[in-house]
Amino acid sequence: LPPGAFIGLGLIVALKNVIDVRLTKRQTSVVEPVAETASSH
Structure with a gap:
């Protein structure tokens, strides 16, 4: 393989x-910001 192939794969x-x-x-933080904003106000 040419050197460029390794760079491309990398x-x-x-x-x-x-x-x-x-x-x-995103999946883990979707619920957290909503709870934080709701509790901070």
């Missing part, structure tokens, strides 16, 4: 990890 894996982390954060 970027794809990195992007997938970032997307997965953001999705998991």
Whole structure:
């Protein structure tokens, strides 16, 4: 494989990890901000 292939695969894996982390954060943090804003007011 050419060197560019490793860079491309690395970027794809990195992007997938970032997307997965953001999705998991959204799923877990969807309820929390609502509870915080409701209790703070």
